[in-house]
Amino acid sequence: MEKNFDCGQAMAEAERCLLCHDAPCSKGCPALTNPGEFIRKLRLRNVAGAIRTVKENNILGGACGALCPTARLCEKECAATGIDRPIRIGKIQRFLVEHSWKIGFKPFAGGRFELPRPVKGKVAVIGAGPAGLACAAELAKNGCQVTVFEERAEPGGVLRYGVPGFRLSAEFLKKELEDIKALGVTFRCSQGIKGPDGAEKLLKKGFQAVFIGIGLWAPVRPPFGGKEGANVIASVRFLELYRGKPAQLRKLCGGKPVAVIGGGSVAVDCARTALRLGAEDVYLVYRRSFAQMPAEELERIEALNEGIHFLPLNQPTGYARDARGNLTGVKLVRTRLSGKDSSGRRKPSDVKGSDWVLDAGACIEAIGNKPEERSLSLGRLISADPGTGRTSKAGIFAGGDIVRGPATVVQAVADGKAAARAIMKQLAK
Ligand SMILES: Cc1cc2nc3c(=O)[nH]c(=O)nc-3n(C[C@H](O)[C@H](O)[C@H](O)COP(=O)(O)OP(=O)(O)OC[C@H]3O[C@@H](n4cnc5c(N)ncnc54)[C@H](O)[C@@H]3O)c2cc1C
Numbered sequence: 001m002e003k004n005f006d007c008g009q010a011m012a013e014a015e016r017c018l019l020c021h022d023a024p025c026s027k028g029c030p031a032l033t034n035p036g037e038f039i040r041k042l043r044l045r046n047v048a049g050a051i052r053t054v055k056e057n058n059i060l061g062g063a064c065g066a067l068c069p070t071a072r073l074c075e076k077e078c079a080a081t082g083i084d085r086p087i088r089i090g091k092i093q094r095f096l097v098e099h100s101w102k103i104g105f106k107p108f109a110g111g112r113f114e115l116p117r118p119v120k121g122k123v124a125v126i127g128a129g130p131a132g133l134a135c136a137a138e139l140a141k142n143g144c145q146v147t148v149f150e151e152r153a154e155p156g157g158v159l160r161y162g163v164p165g166f167r168l169s170a171e172f173l174k175k176e177l178e179d180i181k182a183l184g185v186t187f188r189c190s191q192g193i194k195g196p197d198g199a200e201k202l203l204k205k206g207f208q209a210v211f212i213g214i215g216l217w218a219p220v221r222p223p224f225g226g227k228e229g230a231n232v233i234a235s236v237r238f239l240e241l242y243r244g245k246p247a248q249l250r251k252l253c254g255g256k257p258v259a260v261i262g263g264g265s266v267a268v269d270c271a272r273t274a275l276r277l278g279a280e281d282v283y284l285v286y287r288r289s290f291a292q293m294p295a296e297e298l299e300r301i302e303a304l305n306e307g308i309h310f311l312p313l314n315q316p317t318g319y320a321r322d323a324r325g326n327l328t329g330v331k332l333v334r335t336r337l338s339g340k341d342s343s344g345r346r347k348p349s350d351v352k353g354s355d356w357v358l359d360a361g362a363c364i365e366a367i368g369n370k371p372e373e374r375s376l377s378l379g380r381l382i383s384a385d386p387g388t389g390r391t392s393k394a395g396i397f398a399g400g401d402i403v404r405g406p407a408t409v410v411q412a413v414a415d416g417k418a419a420a421r422a423i424m425k426q427l428a429k
């Protein structure tokens with residue numbers, strides 16, 4: 001994981017803050033982490049207070065500090081103040097959380113969240129990703145007895161089984177999870193809640209409310225179809241294996257040219273991971289232009305600097321295989337941008353006769369994730385009120401990617417917190 005600010009650097013960065021009266025940076029944070037307040041406290045050398053502000057507002061403050069696309073959130077608002085360059089808010093935030101671990105400072109011990117307290121209600125959370133974790137933490141801080149049911153062996157969701165370790169290490173995540181466990185949240189891992197009526201069954205078992213934050217774990221396949229397997233793998237499986245069984249992937253990518261299809265952050269993560277697995281060359285194939293790629297600019301630049309080859313304006317049309325069915329390449333056709341599509345972007349259209357084959361010994365499909373067919377939501381996004389996470393079923397709330405579609409960690413945290421507030425209101429009735 002990339003090295004972050006040390007204490008001196010964090011202080012120096014906080015010193016640059018203009019201390020705006022209305023703290024636009026705080027308004028730019030979906031999870032209300034309140035950078036205006038924690039930067040002000042850090043400037044006044046109140047480090048403990050600054051850590052408390054981060055962790056009280058955002059239990060995943062460390063992970064958000066490391067992963068948030070700050071250039072389009074808090075730091076965008078900071079840039080709009082006219083400051084010469086925006087304060088590196090994410091880096092300061094991550095420093096504060098890492099510093100709390102370094103000095104053994106427990107933001108919730110001996111403070112107003114001290115346990116045990118009278119139990120105000122019993123709530124189940126399905127899914128231990130950022131949305132579920134934020135919801136669980138918020139409820140536990142406010143005196144609820146919370147049980148988190150997680151299908152996989154460990155909590156963390158995409159933070160554990162998606163984002164590669166060179167961006168968020170297992171050790172970092174473990175410490176952030178310890179902060180949640182310290183609040184008294186119970187985790188039941190390897191206990192997926194099955195069936196479309198799984199949440200209702202938990203209500204019948206005595207939970208007074210249920211929050212669903214199960215994310216998106218089924219891959220979207222390219223329109224030309226073609227079989228997964230035989231050296232073609234979906235990003236979701238590729239990244240999950242990288243966290244658990246990297247040796248298998250070394251065999252898949254090692255010494256070969258590897259193609260990655262997609263232009264988002266997940267595609268860039270896969271490309272950088274393939275490089276670390278010993279791929280000879282990694283090609284990122286995207287049908288639109290470099291500037292239109294949904295991946296953050298910083299991620300694209302990091303990937304370029306690492307030696308990833310970008311192949312924008314190329315549309316995959318199929319796989320080339322040898323007689324034994326092994327992948328030998330990805331069939332492509334060049335594209336050019338023409339009139340605008342429904343998203344307002346110039347749309348790619350194929351250039352006739354420009355078909356070619358990119359040599360590839362392995363291909364990672366990273367064009368998106370969707371809800372799993374056999375999940376609680378039966379392959380569909382769940383519809384929930386954006387301000388409260390309330391669904392059409394009494395006592396059942398939902399948030400994060402399973403409601404929004406592919407989004408961000410900080411938005412999942414925001415949803416988890418909002419649903420927790422609505423659940424507490426319901427329990428108080
Ligand atoms: C590779 C990758 C990189 C990303 N990088 C970034 C980034 O840099 N910055 C950023 O802000 N966002 C990033 N994102 C997006 C971000 O990770 C997601 O928006 C966020 O994790 C969504 O949180 P969630 O809690 O809704 O779902 P998830 O993180 O998907 O968690 C859902 C959890 O529910 C569990 N679950 C599923 N079904 C069941 C069931 N039936 N019973 C019990 N448990 C179940 C899953 O195992 C999982 O643990 C990335 C996403 C990916 C895939």
Ligand code: SF4
Pocket residue numbers: 028029030031032033034035058061064065068070073074075089090093410
């Ligand atoms: S949580 Fe993310 S968006 Fe919010 S202030 Fe922190 S770094 Fe910025």
